Amino acid sequence: MRPRLPTPPETALTAGLTAHLPHWEEVYRDLHAHPELAFAEHRTAAAVARELARLDGWEVARKVGGTGVVAVLRNGAGPVVWLRADLDALPVREETGLPYASVESGLMHACGHDVHVAALLGACRQLAAHPEAWRGTAVAVFQPAEEVGRGAQAMLDDGLLDRFPRPDVVLGQHVGPLPAGVVITRPGTVMAAADSVRVTLHGAGAHASAPHMAVDPVVMAACVILRLQTLSARLAPLTPSPLLTVGAMRAGTVPNVIPHTAELLCSLRTFDEPTRRQVLTDLRRVVCAEAGAQGAPRTPDIETYDSFPLTVNDPYATERVLAALADAGTIGRTLPAPLSASEDFGRFGAAAGCPSVMYHFGGADPADFGAEALAALDRGTLPPGTVMNHSPHYAPSDHHAVAAGIRHFLTTAGAWLANDAAATLSPHTD
Known part of the structure; x- marks a missing residue:
């Protein structure tokens, strides 16, 4: 039996997304074919800036923390939400056999950061296209050098909090070997x-x-x-x-x-x-x-x-993220224990003194999974034989991963920015 994953409903922020998905999938394939290592993401950063320049309203800054890109879209009074994607690849020789496999010898996007970039760009397009559906300020943070744990700090040292609107919440997502339509996270410590x-x-x-x-x-x-x-x-x-x-x-x-x-x-x-x-x-x-x-x-x-550092999710903000994802038709799973993988994403929220949430989402074709996949997730494990991130064989689905990543970014940001979302982050008055 295949897992039954609901079809995500269209919302005010995702309206028209389907027509633009082929473009974002092609952006992903291009990024996948041209991976760059930490602090050397020059082509990637240029591609990000080029895509953002085509969108109305986004103020774009390059070379933040070296090769980082930051874009700001202001849409009236309301919360400031940071959405973060990482840019860098790994010194891994690709063995996927994909037609868009890496053309750079010994380098590969083996961790899915190319998905993250394409997904955040797609979300930026949707936010610019539908200003009537939300209020506040969206900040897209394209961070270098996550794989070596120094990119977030480099951006902070370059005045990230002083040069751009300070966040009320910071949201990050990471693709993984799960069926598209599934998200896993937990309150408190989520990554080692x-x-x-x-x-x-x-x-x-x-x-x-x-x-x-x-x-x-x-x-x-x-x-x-x-x-x-x-x-x-x-x-x-x-x-x-x-x-x-x-x-x-x-x-x-x-x-x-x-x-x-x-x-x-x-x-x-x-x-x-x-x-x-x-x-x-x-x-x-x-x-x-x-x-x-x-x-x-x-x-x-x-x-x-x-x-x-430890990646620690704010409990209330995590509850809010999971509730929004559930309303959007996503299957959410609360992890029984932290993941042993690591991230430097948490440095942003810690430096800003605001809540942050990191969640992991499926980037694989659900048809590749049997019903035992979700049962394994409930036990806090993955099915035997799962190809993990950092493997030379790891390859998120260009179709399923990019679409899921865009929708998840819009859904989680909308928990704060959407017109029907409360502007406060306080659990006592929300």
Whole structure:
């Protein structure tokens, strides 16, 4: 059986959208074919600015925080709503086989940011086309460098809150391997904090024929990896459990030379600050102890970089978003626990001192899912064999993902901006 997903009703803000969907789908395909890495999204930013210039009323600013684009549409008194999309791609070689696959060697929009951009542009067009349907100020924030966790802060450091209307609420969405028409989120912590950790182990190199003359950093690295996996196992009973992964090990260049150094790249995901501090302390203790046990001539260098904060949804604003999506025919699911993926989206609301909500929406053809898919979501899991974001095979549906993304942006923004929406964010007077 296929899941029964309702057909979304047309609203005042989505009127006429169907006729324009082919254009936004083509924008998505073009962006997908031309991915760019963090802070190098020059072609992408130019495409965004070009599309916005064709729309009435939007004031457009480029080079905010490097390659970011911000657009403002004022439509009378009312709330200020920020809608955020991220621009950057990943250093992943695409293996989807799509006719619009990446033409950039070793780069891919493996996380769906191309969908986010096309969806926000489509929402901008609808807001400009239907000023009679809403009131207030819409701010479209096209953010660079989400994948390295630095883009939001770069825009804030470039005066984002001073140069543009300050938000009453910040809304963000992320496409995922769910059937189109489904949204998942939760109040409170919805996504993990993350830290990348670079560990450099120092040994003493030698010829491979004389290992007794060396302190082998490759062996040292192997032992450290096993020790860190033991540490991860010991953390498993914590709820939710921290996640510590060694994603890369680099050492040496040829088989007959023992190198001087080895480098480990680790990813740490945590769900509260005390646990984060404790795991980083434990990691340092384990690494230094193993290096000392093997006679390392120097203490390891341990560097934390590309850090992401917790993504925390305002409970009342989340309730408001879910209610609006339900009214629009979307199937909403409240996650039983936070996702272990990470985002820097939360920096905007935290800096502005206003509510923010991040939700994840389906970008896949519902016909590709059986009825067990929704049952799995209720358990807080995904069906076996699901192709996840960051995979070289991940590919949202150009038709379903873009349409869903536009509608969700309009629906959630309309919870504050629509003419029949209350202007206040207070749960006591709403």
